[in-house]
Amino acid sequence: MRGIEGKVVVLGSRGVGKSRLVIKYIKNALHRSEEPTIAVSFFTCNIMLDDVKIKLQIWDTAGQERFRAVAPMYYRNANAAILVFDLTQYKTFTEIKSWIQELHRNVQDPMILTLVGNKMDLQSQRAVSRDEAYLFASSIGATYFETSTETDQGLEQVFLSTALGLVRLADEGKSHSLRSFESTDSLFYTNGNTAFSYTAAAVVRNEDGAAFRLPYVHIGIPVDGQDVKATGEGRLETPSWAIEHIALGEVERARWCCY
Amino acid sequence: MMANRAPMLRIGQQDLKCRQGCGYYGNTQFDGLCSKCFRERNDKQRKRQKAGEDHETLKVNTSSAGGTLERKSPQHSLTMGRANKAKKQPEKDEPTTTASTMPRKKFTVPAVLQKTLKSKFPTAAPQPRVPSATESQFMLQLRQLRIPDDGKRKLKSEIQQLDHEIRKYMNNNSSKNVDELSELVQNAYTRFADLVHNDARFEIATNEDREIAIDFFEKVVMTQNHNLLFSPYFTTDEECDIKVQKRIRQLSWITTKHLDCSIDEVNAEARDLVYNAISELVGIDSYYSPQEKLLCTVRCCRHIFELLKRSTGGPASADDFLPALIFVVLKANPVRLHSNLNFVNRFTNASRVMSGEGGYYFTNLCSAIAFIENLNAESLGLSAEEFDAYMSGEQTYSTPWESALLACESLHLISENMKCMEQLQKRNSVISTGIKEFERELIEFQREITEKVDMVMEKAPLTLLPIKTPPFLISQARAHLAQDGGEAAAGHYQSNLLSLSQQTLTVKGKEQILEDSQLDVGHTLALKDTSVSSVGRLSPLHPNLPQPDQLFASPIFNYTPFDAVSLLEETSENDDVLMLGTEFQGGLTNINYDFDLSDQSGENSVAEDTKLNLDEFDPLAQQQNSPNTHPAETTLLDTTADSLIDSDVPVSEVLLPSPLKPEVANYRGFSNFEIPSISCNTGDFSSLNQDVNDPVAPVQINK
Numbered sequence: 001m002r003g004i005e006g007k008v009v010v011l012g013s014r015g016v017g018k019s020r021l022v023i024k025y026i027k028n029a030l031h032r033s034e035e036p037t038i039a040v041s042f043f044t045c046n047i048m049l050d051d052v053k054i055k056l057q058i059w060d061t062a063g064q065e066r067f068r069a070v071a072p073m074y075y076r077n078a079n080a081a082i083l084v085f086d087l088t089q090y091k092t093f094t095e096i097k098s099w100i101q102e103l104h105r106n107v108q109d110p111m112i113l114t115l116v117g118n119k120m121d122l123q124s125q126r127a128v129s130r131d132e133a134y135l136f137a138s139s140i141g142a143t144y145f146e147t148s149t150e151t152d153q154g155l156e157q158v159f160l161s162t163a164l165g166l167v168r169l170a171d172e173g174k175s176h177s178l179r180s181f182e183s184t185d186s187l188f189y190t191n192g193n194t195a196f197s198y199t200a201a202a203v204v205r206n207e208d209g210a211a212f213r214l215p216y217v218h219i220g221i222p223v224d225g226q227d228v229k230a231t232g233e234g235r236l237e238t239p240s241w242a243i244e245h246i247a248l249g250e251v252e253r254a255r256w257c258c259y
Numbered sequence: 260m261m262a263n264r265a266p267m268l269r270i271g272q273q274d275l276k277c278r279q280g281c282g283y284y285g286n287t288q289f290d291g292l293c294s295k296c297f298r299e300r301n302d303k304q305r306k307r308q309k310a311g312e313d314h315e316t317l318k319v320n321t322s323s324a325g326g327t328l329e330r331k332s333p334q335h336s337l338t339m340g341r342a343n344k345a346k347k348q349p350e351k352d353e354p355t356t357t358a359s360t361m362p363r364k365k366f367t368v369p370a371v372l373q374k375t376l377k378s379k380f381p382t383a384a385p386q387p388r389v390p391s392a393t394e395s396q397f398m399l400q401l402r403q404l405r406i407p408d409d410g411k412r413k414l415k416s417e418i419q420q421l422d423h424e425i426r427k428y429m430n431n432n433s434s435k436n437v438d439e440l441s442e443l444v445q446n447a448y449t450r451f452a453d454l455v456h457n458d459a460r461f462e463i464a465t466n467e468d469r470e471i472a473i474d475f476f477e478k479v480v481m482t483q484n485h486n487l488l489f490s491p492y493f494t495t496d497e498e499c500d501i502k503v504q505k506r507i508r509q510l511s512w513i514t515t516k517h518l519d520c521s522i523d524e525v526n527a528e529a530r531d532l533v534y535n536a537i538s539e540l541v542g543i544d545s546y547y548s549p550q551e552k553l554l555c556t557v558r559c560c561r562h563i564f565e566l567l568k569r570s571t572g573g574p575a576s577a578d579d580f581l582p583a584l585i586f587v588v589l590k591a592n593p594v595r596l597h598s599n600l601n602f603v604n605r606f607t608n609a610s611r612v613m614s615g616e617g618g619y620y621f622t623n624l625c626s627a628i629a630f631i632e633n634l635n636a637e638s639l640g641l642s643a644e645e646f647d648a649y650m651s652g653e654q655t656y657s658t659p660w661e662s663a664l665l666a667c668e669s670l671h672l673i674s675e676n677m678k679c680m681e682q683l684q685k686r687n688s689v690i691s692t693g694i695k696e697f698e699r700e701l702i703e704f705q706r707e708i709t710e711k712v713d714m715v716m717e718k719a720p721l722t723l724l725p726i727k728t729p730p731f732l733i734s735q736a737r738a739h740l741a742q743d744g745g746e747a748a749a750g751h752y753q754s755n756l757l758s759l760s761q762q763t764l765t766v767k768g769k770e771q772i773l774e775d776s777q778l779d780v781g782h783t784l785a786l787k788d789t790s791v792s793s794v795g796r797l798s799p800l801h802p803n804l805p806q807p808d809q810l811f812a813s814p815i816f817n818y819t820p821f822d823a824v825s826l827l828e829e830t831s832e833n834d835d836v837l838m839l840g841t842e843f844q845g846g847l848t849n850i851n852y853d854f855d856l857s858d859q860s861g862e863n864s865v866a867e868d869t870k871l872n873l874d875e876f877d878p879l880a881q882q883q884n885s886p887n888t889h890p891a892e893t894t895l896l897d898t899t900a901d902s903l904i905d906s907d908v909p910v911s912e913v914l915l916p917s918p919l920k921p922e923v924a925n926y927r928g929f930s931n932f933e934i935p936s937i938s939c940n941t942g943d944f945s946s947l948n949q950d951v952n953d954p955v956a957p958v959q960i961n962k
Contacts (some may be wrong), residue, residue, distance in 0.1 A: 007614055019576030041577035042619040057614050059622075062581035064519075066638040070626035077613050 005055040006166040009075045011099050012084035013092045014063040017118045020149040021084060022058050025159055028152060047163040054163040056080075072106050079169060080112035080162045085133075087117040087146065088125040093133065100140050110172075112165030113142035116158055121148040397479050404475060405468045409460035414472055417454070418479050421447045425484045435493045441605035444480075444488075448608050451476050474550060477608055482547040488606055490598035499597035506631060507592040512649045517639045520582030521570045527675060529566055536562035537591040544594050549607030552599060553617035560620040563587060577623075585627045600625055 010018045019041060026043050041060035046053060061067075061074045075081060083099055085092040096115065103111065115137040117128060130146065137144035143161050147154035277283050277293030292300065401411055424447070428440055455461045455469045464472070481488070490496035515522045523529045539559035543552045563583045567575030575583075593599070603621065604612060612618045630638070636646030647653075 005614065014578045019578070041575070041580050042616050044615075057619075059619055060577035062577045064578060064582075066640075067581055067626070067630065069633055069638075070629045073622050073626045073629065 002052045002170075003055065004052060004166055004170045005057065006079035006169075007057045007059060007077060008080040008082060008162055009059045009061055009078045010082045010084060011061055011071070011075070011096075011103075012063050013065075013086070013095045016063065016084045016086040016089075016092050017149050018063060018084045019060050021082075021116065021118060021147060021155065021158070022060060024149045024152060025155040028155065045159070047160065049160075049163060049167060052167050054166055056159065056163060056166075058082075068102075071102070075103060075107060077109075078107070078111065079109070079166055080114065082114045082116055082158060082162060083142070084116045084118050085128070087119050087128050087133075088122050090127040093117075093128045093136075097136070110169060112162055112169060113137075113140055114158055114162050114165070115140075115142045115144045117144070117146045119148060119150075120146040120153060121150045393482060397482075400475065404472060406464045406472050407460055410455075410458075410464065410472065413454070413458070413460050414476060417447075417451055418476060421476075421480050422483055425480070425487060429487045429491075435491070437491055437494045437601075437605060440488070440491070444606050445609055447480075448473075448477060452608075473608070478548040478550055481549055481606055485547040489602050490595065494601070496595075496598040496601050500595045503596050503628065503632065504592060504594070506634075507589055509650055510589055510631065510634065513586075513589055513639070515582075515586055517641070518582040518586050519640075520586055521579060522566060522583055522586055523570055526678065529570060532562050532566040532569070533587060533590065536560075536566070536587045540587060540591045541593050543599050549603045549611070552603050553607070553611065553621055556620045556624055557617050559587070560584065560623065581623060581627065581630075584623055585630055588624070588627050588631060596628060600628065 010022060012018045022043055026045055043058040043060075044055060045058065046055050048054075059074055059078070061071060081103060083096050085096045100113070103113075115133065117130075117133050120126075133146075134144050143165070145154050145158050145161070147158060149155070277291070277296055279292055279296040281293055281296055283293035283295060401415065404411060404414075406414070421444070424443060425440070428435070428443060452473055455464075455472055461469060461472070490500070522533065536559045539555050539562060543555045543559075546552050546555060560580075563580065564575055567579050567583055571579060588596075600621075604625075610618075612621050636643045639646065641649075
């Protein structure tokens with residue numbers, strides 16, 4: 001079994017729900033009702049995709065403009081970045097653009113980019129159109145998701161897509177900072193404050209079930225409010241599909257599953 | 260912990276000064292001399308190396324007296340002073356800084372000698388083959404490692420090898436580069452990690468044990484070579500340390516507001532947590548191995564998270580965390596910050612700072628320091644002038660934090676008390692609002708109740724409906740009338756009864772009693788009743804009453820109307836008639852009197868009056884009373900009744916008051932007026948006895 005350990009930074013302006021996104025996801029993944037008690041800006045979580053175990057180290061960052069200067073310290077050696085913006089505030093979307101430019105300037109290693117439009121539950125206050133965000137994501141080579149931390153929509157897909165990207169990155173072997181190893185056990189050693197054991201258990205439970213198809217990743221844009229509410233449990237999920245996608249000439253994807 | 264430390268902070272400046280009076284700080288370890296004076300004295304005494312002491316010991320000299328701080332590090336005593344120094348820095352003024360830096364610079368030149376000297380210094384020197392406390396401790400730990408003995412031997416040899424390499428590099432006279440050194444160490448780590456994971460000697464060890472072995476390797480090497488590797492003389496670490504320290508001191512005016520972080524500076528609980536965080540941060544310098552330094556950082560950050568969790572009420576995010584960490588760093592002003600960070604960065608296992616919780620927090624700490632170094636007006640949201648004014652000290656400031664930390668106990672107490680008062684006031688206002696609320700609720704409750712009652716009253720008003728005589732009673736009465744045999748007088752009675760029943764207020768129950776009494780009461784009583792009622796009613800008409808009575812009674816006893824008239828007219832003449840008349844009259848009054856009294860004493864209700872009335876007019880009762888009486892008698896009675904009705908409608912009303920009329924008036928009328936009129940008439944009981952005992956009595960009366 002292969003193991004991949006990647007560092008994921010969560011970037012975005014203040015108040016877009018970066019921390020909330022991670023906390024909610026970890027919470028769901030752990031099947032725990034209570035919030036993580038301590039150290040709520042650093043998480044590790046393990047994701048199992050087929051026979052690859054991906055350990056994500058999620059680094060939350062301070063989004064204030066005044067801390068922009070120190071941001072390179074955070075995304076140094078990062079393998080993936082989750083760029084979060086608020087769908088209801090266009091300003092946060094433009095700030096993402098500056099983040100991207102900065103990343104491109106400072107990071108030489110290939111990086112998996114995931115663009116996340118948060119607060120999709122506030123449809124009425126929406127300020128960033130899906131098409132615009134989607135086109136921007138395509139232009140920077142990122143996958144685009146819309147999520148809601150209130151209704152737990154699309155959270156899993158963000159992290160699963162990131163994990164898939166890391167697997168692809170490891171396969172290409174271009175990244176030097178991405179830790180890839182054969183032994184699964186070595187994943188166990190630095191699990192201070194992690195979702196590991198829980199996730200591992202969940203992974204074991206679902207191993208016989210349909211697994212995530214590799215390396216077949218789609219731009220899974222959760223559409224509208226009707227799609228199935230995401231939970232932490234592994235199950236078959238029908239792809240979210242909208243008329244816009246067909247219009248954009250996308251191919252309908254195969255069924256895919258979490259964990 | 261902070262409680263112990265706090266008093267230490269307030270040691271008088273004078274106590275810390277060198278006994279020689281040179282103006283620099285002294286140290287108890289050097290007989291209260293400053294390092295310079297101590298050294299000079301030592302130089303004279305021991306005639307030792309002119310090079311003097313290395314900066315390590317010098318630093319100890321400059322710092323304050325030892326305290327009670329507990330440190331787990333074996334070289335605890337050495338670092339003690341540094342920790343204290345860090346706490347003290349905000350108090351120190353410029354000359355002190357120069358004092359600590361100047362001599363250091365002077366003596367940093369012959370570096371090699373310094374280093375060798377330092378290692379010989381009695382604190383932690385594993386160099387001589389006599390195992391020091393630290394070394395023996397490591398040996399013990401090595402023995403406890405759960406790896407094969409082969410592995411242990413290998414581990415030991417690896418440690419010695421790296422040790423040797425580092426020393427060799429440091430003693431090498433060629434130009435040195437800290438990056439080269441770092442690479443050397445990092446390569447050794449990688450090599451050892453490979454060895455542990457792949458070597459046959461470690462095969463049976465679990466992964467966890469392997470990691471422990473790698474950790475141990477790093478820890479031992481770093482602790483033993485800390486002196487050499489920590490801020491090497493060929494780097495600018497020290498200068499950076501000084502710069503940062505100075506910078507932080509200049510920034511002492513920064514409050515939580517400037518940083519926009521949610522730490523309550525005055526809250527005692529929050530303050531304690533900040534103290535904890537600060538002590539951990541300061542403690543970084545007291546540990547030798549990078550792991551321990553990282554652990555310290557993690558502990559510090561956890562305190563901050565705890566703090567944030569309490570102040571914000573939810574899980575804190577990085578948006579809140581970084582400002583808080585910056586605040587803590589500013590207030591802690593940890594000693595040799597740069598050296599420590601660089602040491603960790605260079606000589607710890609690279610993966611450690613790149614990943615994991617420790618790495619994350621370490622990165623945060625680094626960025627906090629970077630932020631502080633590059634801090635400008637804009638990043639604090641101040642105007643450039645304002646910022647400059649603060650920085651140059653032109654603009655005075657006072658922060659609750661500073662007041663607590665340096666000014667004086669009482670000022671701190673004041674702010675604490677203010678906070679306490681504030682809380683009390685808050686509670687007081689809560690109570691008073693509660694009282695007001697309660698009052699309001701009470702009023703509301705009252706209003707509601709009244710409203711409800713009113714509503715109910717409206718829904719179901721108290722209306723007095725005329726009482727209907729139950730039909731069975733009427734039919735009964737009719738039956739009675741029918742029994743009478745269709746007498747002409749019956750019509751009178753019936754109509755009378757009906758009219759009465761329609762008027763009476765008396766309820767059915769009372770009617771029932773009436774009914775019962777009609778059945779139960781004996782004839783004598785019935786007789787008395789009639790008399791009573793008649794007299795009662797007719798008392799005002801008393802003088803006239805006997806006349807019609809006698810007149811109409813005549814048919815029964817064959818009295819002619821003429822007789823009666825003659826009787827009345829000629830009472831004075833005819834004794835017999837007079838006798839009879841008096842007897843008749845007296846008999847009547849006697850009965851009346853007797854019954855009236857009992858009636859009154861029994862507080863008779865109107866119902867009883869009506870009962871009496873009905874009895875009087877009840878033809879059945881009359882029949883039962885005197886079965887032998889002639890039909891003419893009934894006619895007599897009927898006529899009496901007739902006459903009563905005809906003559907005195909108001910009288911009957913008195914007897915049977917309308918339900919709508921107040922009963923009290925009637926009652927009073929009875930007691931006040933009628934009784935005296937009766938009592939004056941009679942007083943003879945004989946007739947009563949006769950009445951009861953003698954069945955002939957009615958006949959007598961009638962006579």
